[in-house]
Amino acid sequence: MTGTYAHAAGFYSGDRPRIVTSRFEHADSYSLERYLATGGYQGLRKALARPATDVHDEVKKATVLGRGGAGFPAGTKWGLTPEGVFPRYLVVNGDESEPGTYKDRLLMERDPHQLIEGCVIACYAAGLSQCFLYIRGEMAHAQERVAAALNEAYAAGYVGKNILGSKFSVDVVLHWGAGAYVVGEETALIESLEGNRGMPRLKPPFFPAAIGLYGKPTIVNNVETLSNLPWILTNGAEAYTAIGTATSPGTRMVAVSGHVKRPGVYEIINGTTTFRDLIYGDDFCQGIRNGNELKAFVPGGGSAPWFTPDQLDIPFEGPQAGAAGSMLGSGAIMVMDHTTDIPAAALTLTRFYAHESCGKCTPCREGGTWLERILRRVVDGKGTDADLQQLIEVGTSICPGDFPHASSTRLGLAAVPFPYKMTTICFVGPSAYTPVHSALTLFPEEFEARVTKRTHIPVTAVGVGE
Amino acid sequence: MxxxxxxxxxxxxxxxxxxxxxxxxxxxxxxxxxxxxxxxxxxxxxxxxxxxxxxxxxxxxxxSFYEMFKFEPVGKYVINICGTLSCALMGSEELLHRAEHKLGVKAGGTTPDGLITLEHAECQAACTEAPCLQVNYRYRFRVTPADVDSLIHDLRAGKLSDEIPAHGTLAKVRQHIPADRGVGAVAPEAATTAPAWFDGKAAL
CATH class of the missing domain: 1.10.10.1590 (NADH-quinone oxidoreductase subunit E)
Incomplete structure (x- = not known):
């Protein structure tokens, strides 16, 4: 056992320029002392010396794409609050729970002051009156690190009344969750913060920026997104957009797990990396364990359709991954080598989403459970080919029409681009079907070998109509 | 009471x-x-x-919506073994079987002495450190079956009581906002105009 957090391996920096993980190499990266010694709270000082609208423009110019999964630019999001409606709130989404993903937890544990500074800058720029920092309940260590950092920051005048002696005041309130994946969805997060069951609200028409917490304009930003702000305000938007690509500037954190030699979290420069680099590169995961063959990988968290070795040379960028039939989501790659039992692997993900369904939408509540039970039967060798057809039918009732998938030279398949249509409010329902669909489409033979033939229905998840 | x-x-x-x-x-x-x-x-x-x-x-x-709240007594220590993809690929099912065998209870059960509850958990956000488990929501990374044995041994011997608070998660550090530093809650109906500092001028 590598012991508790303090001894955890798994973050690798190499020589690449870093924005959000620059302090991780220090053992005391979470302390105020270290933060101040490494340029901490300079971005805030610069921000407060400028009018709020200026700071907002700077962030807009930097085009900081949301790192929670949807990739919506933060500066633009702040601008969606209706004019003249106050108070406005900031809710920080630290409810990280997408399978395969972990970066927000590291940012909270290892550099909590960077996040706090980002929160305060965001409140100033967008005219937000109070900030709630919602951390996933299971992350005891992150809770403690952020609580300690907030206590330090209040005492030193970086948060609270008259920040840095200025006329600007804002509270940052630490809030904790209690175990519910769906709360990572922004409207469910708001429900949970209001003390309710964490069920997503119907949107459109009302997005949180217009009607959010307590019915007031609310900005929901991801931890990694906000952690970029101190650097941007310190160094300027131009320096930020000089890194990465025109459409996705800056860096992003990627967690690569599964059957690789060196699983870890990496901060990469947008636009410089392909999946092959990440999985096989010397700077990154250094290839598959024991020299094994790569079988498949999930490119963007458990909700993302799977890729196979055919897609290795696709750049790690949103639009390209989307055109190839998947998404980057929250920046998490899960790698499966040739020893992987594909139906069983799909089952672990489908079980996750079935378990995490909040129960609000019928296709997800019922469909997720059906998918799990049928798939369990197939994995246990008790299924028939009718079960496989049933999986597809249940999936189609959650996501009508063509479901996105990768191309396959082996099977002669062309890609269907992301996204899908859905009959549910949020993405939990479709996500229960995603692994089933990917596994069935890309590895039909593993399912056919597993089931008893009764009805001679050809196994193909492709081309099922509406 | x-x-x-x-x-x-x-x-x-x-x-x-x-x-x-x-x-x-x-x-x-x-x-x-x-x-x-x-x-x-x-x-x-x-x-x-x-x-x-x-x-x-x-x-x-x-x-009742939230996984972490228990309505029946659970052990002083709750062990959560992750079973989602990254951990499953790295052998977490074996860990669960080992813990079940060692504790003499199935996942979801509590040892008769009330010390340990065993749970099969979903993704705990430590995927590159797989397989992982949590004890009262405190992590153990890259766990081997032998680690499960020694963890259970240490919990029984009371060796981890400083590191892992009994029941719940957050006993060690809490947020405290000093009275002279806090702004106070901003009620949705109380502030209908822009905050005073949001006036188009620099704050400093």
């Missing part, structure tokens, strides 16, 4: 005051209650309902 004790009532009031609406404090207060009593009792929910001004049914409605 499992209302919050006096010290925790004081803490609860401090927490409630940070929110524009008292009900927002419900999840933090449920954690507090569970830390005090080991699980969430009916009396505790009635008390929390009084504190935040809702019915006890509403408290139960909220509490």
């Amino acid at each position: 499992s209302r919050l004790n006096d010290a925790n009532v004081a803490l609860a009031k401090e927490i409630i005051a940070r929110y524009p609406r008292p009900k927002s404090a419900l999840i933090p207060l449920l954690h507090l209650s569970q830390e005090q009593n080991g699980y969430i009792t009916n009396d505790a929910m009635a008390h929390l309902a009084e504190l935040v001004g809702v019915t006890s049914a509403e408290v139960y409605g909220t509490a």
Whole structure:
């Protein structure tokens, strides 16, 4: 056992320029002392010396794409609050729970002051009156690190009344969750913060920026997104957009797990990396364990359709991954080598989403459970080919029409681009079907070998109509 | 009898005051209650309902949604073994079997001495450190079956009581906003105009 957090391996920096993980190499990266010694709270000082609208423009110019999964630019999001409606709130989404993903937890544990500074800058720029920092309940260590950092920051005048002696005041309130994946969805997060069951609200028409917490304009930003702000305000938007690509500037954190030699979290420069680099590169995961063959990988968290070795040379960028039939989501790659039992692997993900369904939408509540039970039967060798057809039918009732998938030279398949249509409010329902669909489409033979033939229905998840 | 004790009532009031609406404090207060009593009792929910001004049914409605709240006594230590893809690929099922065998209970069960509850958990956000488990929501990374044995041994011998608080998660560090530094909750109906500092001029 590598012991508790303090001894955890798994973050690798190499020589690449870093924005959000620059302090991780220090053992005391979470302390105020270290933060101040490494340029901490300079971005805030610069921000407060400028009018709020200026700071907002700077962030807009930097085009900081949301790192929670949807990739919506933060500066633009702040601008969606209706004019003249106050108070406005900031809710920080630290409810990280997408399978395969972990970066927000590291940012909270290892550099909590960077996040706090980002929160305060965001409140100033967008005219937000109070900030709630919602951390996933299971992350005891992150809770403690952020609580300690907030206590330090209040005492030193970086948060609270008259920040840095200025006329600007804002509270940052630490809030904790209690175990519910769906709360990572922004409207469910708001429900949970209001003390309710964490069920997503119907949107459109009302997005949180217009009607959010307590019915007031609310900005929901991801931890990694906000952690970029101190650097941007310190160094300027131009320096930020000089890194990465025109459409996705800056860096992003990627967690690569599964059957690789060196699983870890990496901060990469947008636009410089392909999946092959990440999985096989010397700077990154250094290839598959024991020299094994790569079988498949999930490119963007458990909700993302799977890729196979055919897609290795696709750049790690949103639009390209989307055109190839998947998404980057929250920046998490899960790698499966040739020893992987594909139906069983799909089952672990489908079980996750079935378990995490909040129960609000019928296709997800019922469909997720059906998918799990049928798939369990197939994995246990008790299924028939009718079960496989049933999986597809249940999936189609959650996501009508063509479901996105990768191309396959082996099977002669062309890609269907992301996204899908859905009959549910949020993405939990479709996500229960995603692994089933990917596994069935890309590895039909593993399912056919597993089931008893009764009805001679050809196994193909492709081309099922509406 | 499992209302919050006096010290925790004081803490609860401090927490409630940070929110524009008292009900927002419900999840933090449920954690507090569970830390005090080991699980969430009916009396505790009635008390929390009084504190935040809702019915006890509403408290139960909220509490029952969340995985971490327990309505039956659980062990002093809850071991969660992750079973989602990254951990499953790295052998977490074997860990679960090992723990079941060692403890003599199935996942979901509690040892007869009330010390340890074993749970099969979903993704715990430590995927590159797979397989992982948590004890009272504190991590153990890259766990081997032998590690499971020694963990259970150490818990039984009381060796980890400093590192891992019994029941609940958050006993070590809490947020405290000093009275002279806090702004106070901004109620949605109280502030209908822009904050004074949001006036188009630099704050410093």
